[in-house]
Amino acid sequence: MIKIKFTVNSEEREIVTEPTRTLLSILREELGLTGTKEGCGKGECGACTVIMDGKPVPSCLVLACQLDGCEITTIEGLSENGNLDPLQKAFIEEGAVQCGFCIPGMIMSAKALLMRNPSPTEDEIKEAISGNLCRCTGYTKIVKAIEKAAKMIIHHG
Amino acid sequence: MKVYNPKNIKEALTYLGGKDTHILAGGTDLIVRIKDRDIYPKSIVNIKMLHLDYIKINGDFIKVGALTSVETLYRSEIINTYAPVLSDAVGKMGSPQIRNLGTIGGNIANASPAADTVPPLFVLNAGITLKSRRGKRAVAIGEFFTGPGENIIERDEFITEVVFKKMESDEVWFFKKLGQRKALTIAKISLAFGGRLSGRKLNEVSIALGAVASTVIYAKRTADFLNSKRLTRDVIDVVSKIIQKEIEPITDIRSTVEYRRKMAGALLKQGLLDIMYSVIARQS
Incomplete structure (x- = not known):
């Protein structure tokens, strides 16, 4: 021990x-x-x-x-005082969640990306989540949600 | 299972030498092998605290600490500038998560014939520094591997550093890898190329291939053929056939003999054509 x-x-x-x-x-x-x-x-x-x-x-x-x-x-x-992180909000708004099992990992990969690169390109987003598998194959909405969260953070701080 | 957490290299070396003692670097291979019950270590030496995470310029040479993560290599300006062939290869490894944990020393020590850092290190003619209580020695990467998962590391030794010469501006290079998918893929075949170019003439050519033999190998005959040849379509066509004859791949779960042979030729051809066309574009 x-x-x-x-x-x-x-x-x-x-x-x-x-x-x-x-x-x-x-x-x-x-x-x-x-x-x-x-x-x-x-x-x-x-x-x-x-x-x-x-x-x-x-x-x-x-x-x-x-x-x-x-x-x-x-x-x-990620949430602070009951307020969801922009990534969590964007995933809900974009309907980027199907069965949901991969989502915590997806969001943490996306969070690490946005911490390092606040306005990533679509390719950079895809590379950042290249190690996260979604068996429901809902990648399109996941990428959109991450793009949306990046915009939310830049506009609202 | 006993776990040692040494604070310095000297202390770490005192724990090595026993049978079933394994070194924990990034853990991306070791932990999976333990979980798979592929190995049953009696003790593990966790070398995280040994300060072997660095990339330094030393005159004409680059020194990389064994514990430098693949992601650190990928994001390094020094590697990107002076060892672009390695920079390109590490960008095609694993996933961001795996690259953050996996280390250059671990990739070498595991001795996979498909290890992605190894063909570029062959082309860079890297030296591997090993330390033990008996002292220190350096081994050329080309003499490091003896079989799949096997290398010349003695039980009381471990890798501390990887050293290679800076690439110069007249050097041309490429790295190609084919796998089942882009991320998290083990190579069906990989090929690293390096050489010097004056006008359209090649010299000091070095070609290394992964996943086509029991270790990463040099394609010496193919490289010799290219030396002092002017790059033309004909030369490229001929050499892409020579490399297919030189290698002796096998069929396994990842690929077949036929595919690997053909792709060795195709990857070499693709890379050499790119070099030839960029020379022509520059000259016109």
Whole structure:
């Protein structure tokens, strides 16, 4: 067992756990943050994407022993005081959600993109979500929603 | 499973040497292999804290720390300027998420015949620095691999650095990769090309192929044929047949002998035609 200190959604956390436990398992089973989904468990589908130190990563491939001092943002950390993130609003408005399972990962990949590049081109959006699979194949509306969120952020800050 | 979290290289080396000891760098291969029950490590050495994440210019050379992520390479101005063949290849690797975790050292150490950083590193004639308690040694990338998943790393060693010469302005290059899809794909075949061009004449040609043999390989005969040849349509037609005869690919889950042979010729032809036409455009 090891003790790790890290930040999840701006909240400092200190937990004692197995060093080989995945970040995904810690988020879902230890911290109750079940918005992050497990798809393939091998980094191929993107459903478990979270933002670690500003970068999107598959949380199924990050181990507890790599977490000390890291800053993690999950889908639960996007809304502020009950106000949804522009990405969340845009996904609802564009109807970019079908079964919904891939959406938390999609939004976290899109969030990481907009943090780095506030006005991405369509190709840049497609590249940013190239590691996220949507089995309902609803990509067109997802890309539109991300374009819309980028505009919302630029116009309203 | 015991996990060590060394704070420096010296400490890390004290944990190496035992059977079933694995090094955890980015984890994108190791963790999947553990989950798949493909390996059962007795201990894991997590090298995240060793400060091996850097890209430095040192005179005519570029030094890349083994723990530099693929995404860092992809976004690096230094790599883009001085090793564009590598820059192009890392942009075609995995997905943004995988590129953020995966490291150059890990891609080399895993010794996949389809590893995407390796054909460009062959063309750059990179040197791999290994450290152990016994000391330090450098091995040319062309002598590094011995089979699929196999390399010359001893149990008590690990990769600390990758070194290669800056590419110069008279050097031409390309990297081609074919897979099932664009993202998250393992190459059916990949080809990296480097050489010097004066007028339309090629020299110092180096060609490396991935996924057509048990390791990444040089296509030496093909490269020799091109040396001191003037790039013409005829030469390109002939050389695209020579490369198909030189390689000995196999049929496996990802592709067939026939496809790999044909595509080796097609990829080389495509890349060389692009070089030839850009020279003609510049001259006219």
